[in-house]
Amino acid sequence: MKQVKLAVIGLGYIGRCHLEKIAMVGNIEIVAVCSRRKQHAQEIAAKYNCRAFTDYRKLLASKVSDAVLIATPHYSHTAIGIDALKAGCHVLVEKPISVHKADCQKLIAAHTNQNQVFAAMFNQRTLGAYKKIKSMIDGGELGKLMRVNWIITDWFRTDAYYSSGSWRATWVGEGGGVLLNQCPHQLDLLQWLCGMPSKVAGFCGLGKHHDIEVEDEVTAYLEFPNGATGVFIASTGEAPGTNRLEICGEKGKVVLEGENLRFSRNEIPCSQFQKTSKEPMAKPRVSEIDIDIEVTSHEDQRAEIIKNFANAILNGEKLIAPAAEGINSVELANAILYSSLTQKPVQLPLNAQTYEAKLQELINNP
Numbered sequence: 001m002k003q004v005k006l007a008v009i010g011l012g013y014i015g016r017c018h019l020e021k022i023a024m025v026g027n028i029e030i031v032a033v034c035s036r037r038k039q040h041a042q043e044i045a046a047k048y049n050c051r052a053f054t055d056y057r058k059l060l061a062s063k064v065s066d067a068v069l070i071a072t073p074h075y076s077h078t079a080i081g082i083d084a085l086k087a088g089c090h091v092l093v094e095k096p097i098s099v100h101k102a103d104c105q106k107l108i109a110a111h112t113n114q115n116q117v118f119a120a121m122f123n124q125r126t127l128g129a130y131k132k133i134k135s136m137i138d139g140g141e142l143g144k145l146m147r148v149n150w151i152i153t154d155w156f157r158t159d160a161y162y163s164s165g166s167w168r169a170t171w172v173g174e175g176g177g178v179l180l181n182q183c184p185h186q187l188d189l190l191q192w193l194c195g196m197p198s199k200v201a202g203f204c205g206l207g208k209h210h211d212i213e214v215e216d217e218v219t220a221y222l223e224f225p226n227g228a229t230g231v232f233i234a235s236t237g238e239a240p241g242t243n244r245l246e247i248c249g250e251k252g253k254v255v256l257e258g259e260n261l262r263f264s265r266n267e268i269p270c271s272q273f274q275k276t277s278k279e280p281m282a283k284p285r286v287s288e289i290d291i292d293i294e295v296t297s298h299e300d301q302r303a304e305i306i307k308n309f310a311n312a313i314l315n316g317e318k319l320i321a322p323a324a325e326g327i328n329s330v331e332l333a334n335a336i337l338y339s340s341l342t343q344k345p346v347q348l349p350l351n352a353q354t355y356e357a358k359l360q361e362l363i364n365n366p
């Protein structure tokens, strides 16, 4: 069987999770690992019987791998990604693809050879519930979108989590908080399902629940080009927390909460019913449909993205999450934070340079 020769750069929490899974994905051979700590790199290389590097540039120059998986802290995704693409490698980059929009643009611009596969680890796109909702929206089952609400407050994190790495939860080391670390998954899914908003207003609590610099609580109002509205609420300080997505269209609404997906289908679209009904207080009749969904673990979702990446390289399989789409979740995160800091709504597209300058202010005066 043909195999992709893969190197993993960054051997922290997620790098090691990926290595465990890659060993089980048939069409990938782990040929190298890279950590800045020599002993750490050597120990893991010994486990996977591959080469150890302490400098990713030397790894790229060695040409030992034809693909790399970047699992380092967010800021470095841009430089490592650009260097890897320039070295001719296929690249799978962890989310967020970069910390801010200007860096995303630089990274995406480096992908000049379309024969190189460039994917991002948006593993939640593989979940049955989101795939089902996407096919319903794209197939017109909800009709014109009217409203989306996402409460994603079950990203609870302890102080021990925030002190587990010096880069975490600082403007200089991470460049953001819950919007940039935990919520790239939901912000990516939001734009994947509903498209990009045209305006956002954000209200963020910086270090509200933890002794950290960055945001750990967010409420955002969203407006879409067709007039639909949305509210996005996230927190790492609340337990037990909620993960509830509700998308409402003229033909009904889908609600996903936990493992339950329900479609409440209007027998007549509400906009039509409103105009044609002669009764002042009537509502369209509704059919309640509970939809069976397959739930997979985070590890299995990530394995599916890795397998898809390998299949894209070997057989031209369509990518589940092209890296270029990763700019949208970063832009949303940046815009919500920028709006909160300036106490003004933000029209999208966001000015990348203005945001970068604002982030630099936060770095200078945390």
Ligand SMILES: NC(=O)c1ccc[n+]([C@@H]2O[C@H](COP(=O)([O-])OP(=O)(O)OC[C@H]3O[C@@H](n4cnc5c(N)ncnc54)[C@H](O)[C@@H]3O)[C@@H](O)[C@H]2O)c1
Pocket (backbone or CB within 6 Å): 009, 010, 011, 012, 013, 014, 015, 034, 035, 036, 037, 054, 056, 071, 072, 073, 074, 076, 094, 095, 096, 121, 122, 123, 165, 181, 298
């Ligand atoms: N897809 C997911 O569900 C998921 C889950 C967790 C983390 N992540 C992402 O993965 C990335 C890493 O997160 P983590 O939790 O594993 O962090 P971590 O701190 O546990 O690990 C990062 C590792 O990268 C190493 N590193 C830093 N710069 C390097 C360089 N230039 N060369 C080689 N190694 C370098 C660090 O020494 C550290 O070991 C983040 O961007 C995060 O958002 C994604």
